[in-house]
Amino acid sequence: MAKSWVNSAERIGADLHLELSGSGGRRAALIDALRAAVRSGRLAPGTRLPPYRSLAADLGVARNTVADAYAELVAEGWLTARQGSGTRVAERARPLRAQPVRHAVKGPVTAPPRARAPRHDLRQGTPDASAFPRAAWLASYRRALQQAPDEVFGPGDPAGRVELREALTEYLARVRGVRTAPDRIVICSGFAHGLRLLFGQGGGGPLRGPLAVESYGLGFHRELLRTAGVRTVPLPVDEHGARVEELTKERAVLLTPAHQFPTGGPLHAERRTAVIDWARAQGGVVLEDDYDGEFRYDRKPVGALQGLDPERVILLGSVSKSLSPALRLGWMVLPERYVEGVLTAKGEREAWASVLDQLSLADLIVSGSYDRHVRRMRQRYRSRRDRLVAALAARAPHIEVTGVAAGLHAVLRLPPGTERSALKAATWQGVALDGLAAFRHPEAETAATADQDGLVVGYATPSEAAFGAALEALCEVLPPDGSAECLPPDERSHSPART
Ligand SMILES: Cc1ncc(COP(=O)(O)O)c(C=O)c1O
Numbered sequence: 490m491a492k493s494w495v496n497s498a499e500r501i502g503a504d505l506h507l508e509l510s511g512s513g514g515r516r517a518a519l520i521d522a523l524r525a526a527v528r529s530g531r532l533a534p535g536t537r538l539p540p541y542r543s544l545a546a547d548l549g550v551a552r553n554t555v556a557d558a559y560a561e562l563v564a565e566g567w568l569t570a571r572q573g574s575g576t577r578v579a580e581r582a583r584p585l586r587a588q589p590v591r592h593a594v595k596g597p598v599t600a601p602p603r604a605r606a607p608r609h610d611l612r613q614g615t616p617d618a619s620a621f622p623r624a625a626w627l628a629s630y631r632r633a634l635q636q637a638p639d640e641v642f643g644p645g646d647p648a649g650r651v652e653l654r655e656a657l658t659e660y661l662a663r664v665r666g667v668r669t670a671p672d673r674i675v676i677c678s679g680f681a682h683g684l685r686l687l688f689g690q691g692g693g694g695p696l697r698g699p700l701a702v703e704s705y706g707l708g709f710h711r712e713l714l715r716t717a718g719v720r721t722v723p724l725p726v727d728e729h730g731a732r733v734e735e736l737t738k739e740r741a742v743l744l745t746p747a748h749q750f751p752t753g754g755p756l757h758a759e760r761r762t763a764v765i766d767w768a769r770a771q772g773g774v775v776l777e778d779d780y781d782g783e784f785r786y787d788r789k790p791v792g793a794l795q796g797l798d799p800e801r802v803i804l805l806g807s808v809s810k811s812l813s814p815a816l817r818l819g820w821m822v823l824p825e826r827y828v829e830g831v832l833t834a835k836g837e838r839e840a841w842a843s844v845l846d847q848l849s850l851a852d853l854i855v856s857g858s859y860d861r862h863v864r865r866m867r868q869r870y871r872s873r874r875d876r877l878v879a880a881l882a883a884r885a886p887h888i889e890v891t892g893v894a895a896g897l898h899a900v901l902r903l904p905p906g907t908e909r910s911a912l913k914a915a916t917w918q919g920v921a922l923d924g925l926a927a928f929r930h931p932e933a934e935t936a937a938t939a940d941q942d943g944l945v946v947g948y949a950t951p952s953e954a955a956f957g958a959a960l961e962a963l964c965e966v967l968p969p970d971g972s973a974e975c976l977p978p979d980e981r982s983h984s985p986a987r988t
Contacts, residue, residue, distance in 0.1 A: 507548070515550045519558040527567050527578055536578045538568065608919030609959035613751060613898035613947035614814075620866060620953075621813050625858040626849060632856075633848035641848065645839025647832050649676025649820075653851040657820055660854050661806070665782055666792030668799045669822045675831050678841040679807040679819040680778060681713055686821070686834045687776070687803070688717045695830025696774070701742040703731045704933035705752055710743075711930065723930035728891075730756035733764040740773040746794045747782040751928050751945045753892015753900055755791045765794070768801040774824070779806045783863050785895040786871045800824045808850065810897060810949075811863055818842055818850055870897055873948045873956055880960050887970040897949035900925065907968045908942040914966040915944075920959065922946055 507526065509518040526532040538544070541555040548555075559576050562568040570576045641650075648654065654671035661667035677683045687694045698719035702711065703726050711721050722739055725732045730749045733756075736742060742764065746756040756764075768775050777794045785791070795804040799822075807819030819842075823831060835841070853859045874893050881890055881901070889902040903911055908924040915922055925943040951959045 509548060509550075515548075516554050516557050516561075519548070519550070519554065520561055523558065523562055524567060532578045534578050534580045537574070538576045538578070540575065607921035609921065609955070609962045610950045611920055611922040611946050611948065611959055611963060612950060613923065613945050615947065615950045616810055616813065616866065616897060617869065617949050617952060618813065620869065622853075622858065622862045625853060625862060626812075629852035629856065629858060630845065630849040633845060633852050637845070637848060641844055644837075645842075645844040645847075647675070647835040647837065647839050648672075649674065649839070649842065650844060650847040650851065653847045653854075654820075656851040656854040660859070661793070661804075661822065664860075665779065665804075665806075666796040667804060667822055668796050673799075673823050673825065673828060675821045675823060675828065675835065676839075676842050676847055677819050677821055677835070678817040679809055679814070680780060680805045681710065682817075682841060683805040683819060683821045684710060684713055684776075685717065686831050687827075688714060688719050689834050694834045695827045696741055698741075699739050700776075701736055701739040702930065703744060703749060704930045705925070705928045706743075706745070706750055706930065708928065721930065723933040725934065726752055728752075728754050730754055730760055731764075733760045733767060736764070736767050736771075740771060741776060742768075742773070743776040743778060744794070745778045745780065747779060747785075747791045748892070748896045750778070750780065751892070751898060751900060751925070753894075753896060753898075755895070756794070761794055761797065765797050765801055769798070773801075774827075775802045777802050777804045779804055781810045781896045782806070783811055784867055784870055784897060786867070786874060787894045791895075795822060800826075803827065811859070811866070816846060816850075818846055869953070870949050874899065876956070876960060877946065877948050877963075880964055881967075884964040885967045885970075888967055891943075898945055898947045901944045901946060901967070903942040903944065904968060905942050908944070911944055911966055911968060915963075918962050918966045920962045920966055922963075 507519070507522045509515065509522055511518050511521065513521075523532070523538075532538075538559070539547075541552050541559070545552040545555045559568060559570065563570050563576070567579055568576050569579045651671055653676060654674040657674055658669055658671050661669065675686075677686060685694075687696045688698065688700075698714070699722050700714060700719050701724045702714075702721045704723040705726050714721055724735060724742065726749060730746065731742075731744055733742070733744075744756065744764070746761060748755060764775055767773065775794060779793055782791075782793065793802075793804055795802040801824065803824065804822040805819065806822075807814075808816050809819070812818075821831060850859075853862075877899060878890055878893060881888055887904075890899050891902060892898070892900045908926060912922075912924050923945045925941050925945060928945070929941075946963065948956070
């Protein structure tokens with residue numbers, strides 16, 4: 490018979506549920522249950538286990554049974570016991586002797602171990618996590634909490650807090666040239682959530698596929714659309730952004746006009762007007778992914794496409810690049826005819842974006858702290874971009890760097906046929922990054938993309954302290970001039986000069 494136990498919070502400071510089952514006796518069952526909890530990660534390294542007496546009482550077993558089980562697991566290396574700090578899950582819990590694995594079903598019985606963090610993380614997508622403005626966020630959160638009327642603590646309006654929608658109306662107009670009003674903004678948990686609300690699972694949102702998308706983009710977004718039943722049709726991309734003149738019968742197109750993701754150019758001015766003309770003529774709509782519009786360096790700011798025709802463009806933005814993707818806070822700026830449909834898709838109550846976080850972001854924007862943070866980060870990323878460009882000019886002048894006028898990543902153009910070997914060399918070197926091919930739409934014309942070997946380098950991701958070493962490691966993995974492939978460091982006949 491199975492016996493389960495829910496630990497009360499006062500005893501160990503955390504709940505723990507154990508199932509004692511099997512016919513091998515109480516001690517063996519408890520050992521098995523604890524091992525399984527550690528192996529699955531449910532009991533994290535360092536977690537303090539309950540004292541013998543309370544665990545024994547809760548499970549209805551003898552105190553010695555618990556003491557024996559702990560002692561066995563300490564001997565096996567799963568637990569540690571220290572005077573004064575009780576029995577804890579070992580920091581690197583590993584059995585000292587092999588455990589029999591029982592296969593109830595085919596395949597692995599335990600979750601695969603989490604991938605270890607790479608030595609040098611140059612994957613695009615994440616801002617410098619060490620630069621989150623903790624003090625400013627805390628100050629805004631505190632003010633928001635102090636000033637919030639009681640109704641804030643009731644169910645939230647699915648449109649989002651009006652304070653945030655007002656702050657965004659002013660901010661987006663000022664910084665991105667967006668023309669809107671608070672009642673045209675719906676708060677969501679980020680770009681991905683916005684896409685889900687627009688297309689809904691099984692057609693729940695106001696839009697229907699097929700959707701034209703840039704032939705280079707995030708596979709995750711394409712997959713999200715596919716699971717919502719939306720067919721995506723690739724639109725070729727060149728150095729002027731998406732070739733919008735090739736739009737045909739689709740009624741909606743998803744673009745990254747400020748900074749094509751990931752190739753990096755802005756949508757050419759003529760194409761900006763052309764796509765608006767297309768939407769007007771077709772009765773269609775442009776979805777504008779404004780994912781890093783605030784981070785521009787050399788060129789004149791490119792305003793949001795939405796400013797050209799607020800009734801033909803849906804702008805989607807979030808704080809994922811400017812603050813952190815962990816906040817899950819974003820916005821949709823909608824033409825009037827889509828507001829109701831999006832709100833219906835969202836449901837009766839706010840179920841996604843914490844109302845207190847919404848109020849904190851509103852305060853951060855209104856107080857000027859958000860602008861200050863973005864400015865500071867722009868300087869930091871620009872300086873990293875400059876260091877990247879300088880290092881490549883010195884160490885790998887044959888490699889062209891593109892897409893660097895804005896954003897948080899760059900594309901290093903590689904000689905045709907070298908992308909795979911460069912990625913292999915990166916793995917040897919402990920550098921995590923992606924090749925351009927990872928972003929290509931599976932149905933994209935190969936003729937148009939054949940010369941697109943490249944590496945997408947996210948220069949915002951490492952902390953300030955780790956950036957120099959990451960750059961150094963990156964230079965080591967690039968193919969030497971005239972080479973058709975990259976060799977692992979120990980097979981190179983020369984050691985490149987250091988800058
Ligand atoms: C192309 C692109 N669009 C949108 C986003 C933002 O996504 P989300 O707001 O869902 O975090 C990202 C990542 O930050 C991105 O790389």
